[in-house]
Amino acid sequence: MIIQDMRNLLSANDRIAAGNRERFKRWGAYVVNLMSAPGAGKTTILEQTLAHLHERYRLAVIEGDVRGSYDRDRLHAVAEIPIVQINTEVAYGGECHLDALMIANGIGDIDLPGTNLVFIENVGNLVCPAEFDVGEDSKVMVASVTEGEDKPLKYPLMYSVCELLLLNKVDLATAAGFDRELFLKNCHSVNPGLKIIELSARTGKGVPAWLDWLTSKVPA
Amino acid sequence: MIIQDMRNLLSANDRIAAGNRERFKRWGAYVVNLMSAPGAGKTTILEQTLAHLHERYRLAVIEGDVRGSYDRDRLHAVAEIPIVQINTEVAYGGECHLDALMIANGIGDIDLPGTNLVFIENVGNLVCPAEFDVGEDSKVMVASVTEGEDKPLKYPLMYSVCELLLLNKVDLATAAGFDRELFLKNCHSVNPGLKIIELSARTGKGVPAWLDWLTSKVPA
Numbered sequence: 482m483i484i485q486d487m488r489n490l491l492s493a494n495d496r497i498a499a500g501n502r503e504r505f506k507r508w509g510a511y512v513v514n515l516m517s518a519p520g521a522g523k524t525t526i527l528e529q530t531l532a533h534l535h536e537r538y539r540l541a542v543i544e545g546d547v548r549g550s551y552d553r554d555r556l557h558a559v560a561e562i563p564i565v566q567i568n569t570e571v572a573y574g575g576e577c578h579l580d581a582l583m584i585a586n587g588i589g590d591i592d593l594p595g596t597n598l599v600f601i602e603n604v605g606n607l608v609c610p611a612e613f614d615v616g617e618d619s620k621v622m623v624a625s626v627t628e629g630e631d632k633p634l635k636y637p638l639m640y641s642v643c644e645l646l647l648l649n650k651v652d653l654a655t656a657a658g659f660d661r662e663l664f665l666k667n668c669h670s671v672n673p674g675l676k677i678i679e680l681s682a683r684t685g686k687g688v689p690a691w692l693d694w695l696t697s698k699v700p701a
Numbered sequence: 702m703i704i705q706d707m708r709n710l711l712s713a714n715d716r717i718a719a720g721n722r723e724r725f726k727r728w729g730a731y732v733v734n735l736m737s738a739p740g741a742g743k744t745t746i747l748e749q750t751l752a753h754l755h756e757r758y759r760l761a762v763i764e765g766d767v768r769g770s771y772d773r774d775r776l777h778a779v780a781e782i783p784i785v786q787i788n789t790e791v792a793y794g795g796e797c798h799l800d801a802l803m804i805a806n807g808i809g810d811i812d813l814p815g816t817n818l819v820f821i822e823n824v825g826n827l828v829c830p831a832e833f834d835v836g837e838d839s840k841v842m843v844a845s846v847t848e849g850e851d852k853p854l855k856y857p858l859m860y861s862v863c864e865l866l867l868l869n870k871v872d873l874a875t876a877a878g879f880d881r882e883l884f885l886k887n888c889h890s891v892n893p894g895l896k897i898i899e900l901s902a903r904t905g906k907g908v909p910a911w912l913d914w915l916t917s918k919v920p921a
Binding site: 547605612625629631632634636650652653656683 | 847
């Protein structure tokens, strides 16, 4: 009866997410769900992250894309780590986000005990990915200075559910006329506790602060 | 029986879209469905467009956002034209796109005979908006040079269904290290007939070519 109650209480996605979470825990992995608009720089940030951490950590990546494996190929060129590719177009009607079932299916029989850090690169989208628990430990989003200052107000759920924001492409801030104070104000109006790390994945500026955050979550 | 067959043939959305299309035709309006990733510059392009055309055309805008009316306010500051605001968070569970029913509901009893050009500014998203006919005459997308060259390959449906791409923020191309040839090649591999206009809504460069395209569709 208790099991039945639980089944009624939790939505299907949340139940599957809980299973994923247990699974990742058995591996010993801390899981980061990385989300952003298309082109904000998730993959470039992961390239930097893998380059810096792959000798100190046992890493894995779950790649979510509507089609193709372009990001998987970019990451494999940096480090030969396990990467699971999920294409929503093939099996999930072209969905604009990852959900817990896709992660469960994507992992399938794969078991990676000893993996201590897993990155889930979600489909580029500021709306629906924010709605789905996929079994991660931390939701982290990337925003780019070129997207404009108003995005926290227009996509409030994404900015609310994340604990950390990586503000990327700060090397373009001046050229883009980016109003940093206004953006930070808008972020904190939606999510007062949001931690923000400013960086440029392309130049490497600010990346150490992101690596420090990861290390604080997952001692090497 | 014929009506029944039609009902079975067309999806619910497509039937409602056809109704929208008839309605817009009665107004006398040409309708452009403008789509892009968040922050690509749809609103800035519309600001430019309204500033240049509002004295020559009778314009209207349908604004789609998850929350808020920030873009409506920006556009109203440029020109006092009719703007319908649709918030998907209020009535549609925070949907990540506009569909035909939202447009039909949004218009409601509003009748704008004599309007000759209507812009629908869709929710910022490169996935689901591409799937929904909303009754427009032309699907136009905006991409920014800061999004990277691989986006046509990763969001192929959006790049396929549009007849025109406005490649925005060309003033940032050099600073962003944008590979124009690769991007154009990727665009045309997905949609060989895609017309591309390169512009910067911020500086105004290239905007006349976009206005010429509109004028070719809708003589003033």
